[in-house]
């Protein structure tokens with residue numbers, strides 16, 4: 377996405393965060409997003425507010441936003457079969473994002489995990505709704521305060537996930553955005569990557585995985601690989617080349633792994649010092665965002 381397109385969803389979310397900070401103070405998490413959607417829309421858009429947030433059997437959809445015929449009110453629904461509070465919260469925030477950003481384009485939005493993201497240069501409303509949701513639920517200023525001066529670990533990210541009421545995956549993805557060094561988050565199952573998210577610094581240095589283009593196996597030395605199956609919830613320092621062959625042989629990488637709870641996949645965080653001496657090296661054209669569009673929302677991998 378272009379910078380101007382990223383800014384809009386974030387600005388909407390930050391405006392609401394500022395209001396919530398004024399009313400509730402800064403120690404106000406997790407965001408009560410159902411309540412915020414109803415009250416904020418009533419105040420700001422009294423002629424067509426979000427009337428209700430409710431659970432319903434949505435048969436294959438995670439969430440839905442729909443207007444009544446007169447467009448005098450909107451309804452946000454989330455799938456009643458979803459048991460995870462983190463997924464529900466993210467879904468409601470995502471639908472609220474559609475309401476604020478896109479309701480003049482459509483009167484019904486049905487959102488699932490397995491939508492195909494266009495990624496063809498058109499503005500992607502699903503990506504925008506996800507960006508709105510993660511910005512609203514995990515404001516960066518507060519997120520930075522939670523992790524400031526502490527070594528990153530999945531325990532610390534678990535603390536963030538608890539604070540914001542989101543999945544560990546959603547918190548880990550948020551962290552990669554503010555990481556000061558190169559960071560890559562990899563989700564894997566059965567020794568193969570489901571998806572990977574490189575932060576800007578990593579992507580620019582060529583340290584990323586094009587998981588959309590091809591199937592990528594984990595290095596056999598990876599903690600998340602079944603060869604090393606006792607290694608759940610561990611950290612190791614290893615040669616960067618094992619993951620990224622173009623890195624210099626002296627480059628070390630910190631690798632940490634954890635199973636992502638009920639979702640039956642592993643998360644691996646790869647951390648490397650900056651590579652300022654490297655020119656950007658890209659084998660092939662790959663959109664910078666390999667992730668934000670689909671699975672960020674619920675901390676779920678892409679459905680394949």
Ligand SMILES: [Zn+2]
Pocket residue numbers: 470474485486487488501502505
């Ligand atoms: Zn959507």
